Amino acid sequence: MSPIAPAFSFDKQDTAARRSLWRSLASSGNGRLGLALAAIMLAVIGLGPWLAPYPPTQIGLGLPNQFPTWAHPFGTDDLGRDILSRFLVGGRSVILVPFVAVVLSTVVGGWLGIVSAYAQIQPRLRWIDQGIASLLDLALALPPLLLALVLIAGFGTSPPVLILSVAAIFAPRTGRILRGATQAVVTSDYVAAAQARGESLSYILLREVLPNIAATAIAEFALRMTWGIIFVASLSFLGLGAQPPSSDWGLMVAQARPYITVSPIAVLAPAAGIALLSVALNLIADALADHLDPASGQPGVPL
Amino acid sequence: MVFARVIAIKIAWAAMTLLVMSIITFAATSSSPVDVARNALGREVTNEQLERFIADRGLNRPVVVRYAAWLGDFVRGDFGTSTVTGRNVRDDVMPRLGNTLVLAALTLAISLPVSLGLAVYMALHVGRWQDLMLLSSTTVLTALPEFVTGMALILVFGVALHWLPIDSTALNFQSGWSAWASYVLPVLSMLLVSAPYTIRIARSAIRESLSAPHTRTAVLAGLSRRRVVALYAVLPAAVPIINTLALNLVYLISGVVVIENVFSFPGIGRRLVEAITTSDIETVQAIAIVMGAMFIAITLIADMAAAIVNPRLRSK
Numbered sequence: 001m002s003p004i005a006p007a008f009s010f011d012k013q014d015t016a017a018r019r020s021l022w023r024s025l026a027s028s029g030n031g032r033l034g035l036a037l038a039a040i041m042l043a044v045i046g047l048g049p050w051l052a053p054y055p056p057t058q059i060g061l062g063l064p065n066q067f068p069t070w071a072h073p074f075g076t077d078d079l080g081r082d083i084l085s086r087f088l089v090g091g092r093s094v095i096l097v098p099f100v101a102v103v104l105s106t107v108v109g110g111w112l113g114i115v116s117a118y119a120q121i122q123p124r125l126r127w128i129d130q131g132i133a134s135l136l137d138l139a140l141a142l143p144p145l146l147l148a149l150v151l152i153a154g155f156g157t158s159p160p161v162l163i164l165s166v167a168a169i170f171a172p173r174t175g176r177i178l179r180g181a182t183q184a185v186v187t188s189d190y191v192a193a194a195q196a197r198g199e200s201l202s203y204i205l206l207r208e209v210l211p212n213i214a215a216t217a218i219a220e221f222a223l224r225m226t227w228g229i230i231f232v233a234s235l236s237f238l239g240l241g242a243q244p245p246s247s248d249w250g251l252m253v254a255q256a257r258p259y260i261t262v263s264p265i266a267v268l269a270p271a272a273g274i275a276l277l278s279v280a281l282n283l284i285a286d287a288l289a290d291h292l293d294p295a296s297g298q299p300g301v302p303l
Numbered sequence: 304m305v306f307a308r309v310i311a312i313k314i315a316w317a318a319m320t321l322l323v324m325s326i327i328t329f330a331a332t333s334s335s336p337v338d339v340a341r342n343a344l345g346r347e348v349t350n351e352q353l354e355r356f357i358a359d360r361g362l363n364r365p366v367v368v369r370y371a372a373w374l375g376d377f378v379r380g381d382f383g384t385s386t387v388t389g390r391n392v393r394d395d396v397m398p399r400l401g402n403t404l405v406l407a408a409l410t411l412a413i414s415l416p417v418s419l420g421l422a423v424y425m426a427l428h429v430g431r432w433q434d435l436m437l438l439s440s441t442t443v444l445t446a447l448p449e450f451v452t453g454m455a456l457i458l459v460f461g462v463a464l465h466w467l468p469i470d471s472t473a474l475n476f477q478s479g480w481s482a483w484a485s486y487v488l489p490v491l492s493m494l495l496v497s498a499p500y501t502i503r504i505a506r507s508a509i510r511e512s513l514s515a516p517h518t519r520t521a522v523l524a525g526l527s528r529r530r531v532v533a534l535y536a537v538l539p540a541a542v543p544i545i546n547t548l549a550l551n552l553v554y555l556i557s558g559v560v561v562i563e564n565v566f567s568f569p570g571i572g573r574r575l576v577e578a579i580t581t582s583d584i585e586t587v588q589a590i591a592i593v594m595g596a597m598f599i600a601i602t603l604i605a606d607m608a609a610a611i612v613n614p615r616l617r618s619k
Binding site: 030138141142143144145146147149150151152153154155226230233234237238239240250253257260261264267268271274275278279281282283286 | 320334455575599
């Protein structure tokens, strides 16, 4: 270990970056609004299953497509299930599936990007960067939704297939962003110093590179979560995500669609849930992006 | 010539992307020969029947040969016959493709002038209440999933106000006004889903060129307001706007799948999802290739348009 203890400075940098990320989130109006909205939605989704007055999948609790009553504040759906209970339980899969998929895509895509950018500065390893970069370019040229639909058509609609498809679509996008962020870091003096000290590759990547692209990675994660929730909810709406009798919000909207004139609230409640959730996350992602690049102020590219 | 070489590379790249798309489609969706035969013939079949079916269809050939044959059929325009519906896939898909293209064309025809107009209006009122109100609406609209936007429109214009039909199934059997009425809400949904993004990009691009020195000079030289806006503010912003429009078009292709399903609109997006739920593999493959080709072609055209408009990109 060298006398210049880099582990210490790494800790300081890391918390400083995180604190200022947090501060700029809390200081922007949109960021605060997004955080508040997200907190409310997460509370509803997290506590929902305990608050639900009836089991979400029990049929025949009331007449089919009943109007709201005291016993059923949101009315009942076409099978006489309690819509409020289904709504309270159905938020979990809306968040969980995209969350796992985005974690996976961030880890895989992130490592591809970091390794690629690190290989770029070493003449002997440049072919690795070129290989990964063209792979990412190729993957990015493919139509995302179509790709997911083809994979689901081939491998079915189980949650693992869903997660892997979404992760496969998002990973190259995250990879390209983090490759760009890493490129700026690996050419810096402290990485050259670490190399000169003879630090191991894993030390350099984990302790020098990773902390310095953490802010970009967090912002990218937030942005991917918003697209992930929209993407997975859309698949569930198409009948290709969550399967009956799940009360996933996307699926609830699709199942209530034929009875929209009779009981509009069965469509309205889950649709509003998804809308609030994705608006909240989008505001947070926008605020984080502004923090990284104050000049941008522009939304990300839709998928 | 550099420019010609750039174009050639872009075309080759697009062709390779399409090839990869076709390989993924074939690899993911074509199941084992025995499964195909069982699906087609039902459960109660003898081994001889299975083998005859497999031999007749050439399913016993190696995967690479089958892929090449499959691709060759596509290139010649033969989409095969669906084992689920028994119909010719091409005859099934083409009329629906027509409906989808009408939907996309209507959306684009309205989206272009409306987004540009709004963007200019916002850029001329930057920071004032009109701009801030429109800007926050675009923020919310870009954050919403397509099906939520579509459902909201149905709830307002179909269920609450009774102005428009709640789905587009009238297109299947009616013509005249009720057929056109079926287009209104899908087109409106597509607009609300795609235009906000274009508006935001165009607004900031136009705003940038409005504050550029050449614009100030034009104003000081006494040019009319209209002339300044058209020649000095909008024209220099053409490159980012074309790029965004292309992204938008590409994005519309996935948006159209969801929107068509919201409205039961008889287009290829709706047919694709139907085909997936009924395991109609031939139809899934055909639509995936057709839509994928459209997606890649639009990206290519936009790339080239951006290169032609922007002289700096030409040399790259």
